[in-house]
Amino acid sequence: MAIPKVFVASIFLSLLLLHQVQAIHSNKLTSNAVSETSYKPKINCGGACAARCKLSRRPRLCKRACGTCCARCNCVPPGTYGNLEFCPCYANMTTHHNKRKCP
Template sequence: MARLSWVPFAFLLFLVVFTFTIQTANAGKEGSLRPQDCPNACGVRCSKTHHKKPCLFYCNYCCKRCLCVPSGYYGHTGECPCYDNIKTKEGKNKCP
């Protein structure tokens, strides 16, 4: 009976590794976020700008529409085509 005590631990470890693998496989892809995840993702994206308020506003707007925020602080918009395709009237990128 004592030999079976590792089975629940092994199962729990498997679940944790499996869940982490699924989450990292979808990271940065379109639709990988939930609307409630947008403020945290945009907080990271806009953390190094001097214009935090407008950056957070437009990043959250774009994130809620696309459910994706590119990785990093700047660029990498190819990771989220929807995020990259939202333009202003002048044809510039709306999403930071």
């Protein structure tokens, strides 16, 4: 008993279509996961830096440095001093003399 060529061809095309649908579905899942984790809304750097620098002896200098760091990192640590573990990018920026750039 021979299997008709049309039957074999339809099985093959069905498997190929199923494979394509699964590939498209898995791409949508991974692209959604990447977009959800990589999207971080911009923060208000002016307000965040004003709060960070309100007790500084040189508030204008502090706000300028903080604004630069915030624009690059999209993050400002909470409070007026310290708490750098909340924003590693902000904490790791240095000046040309290897001093901490961000207040």
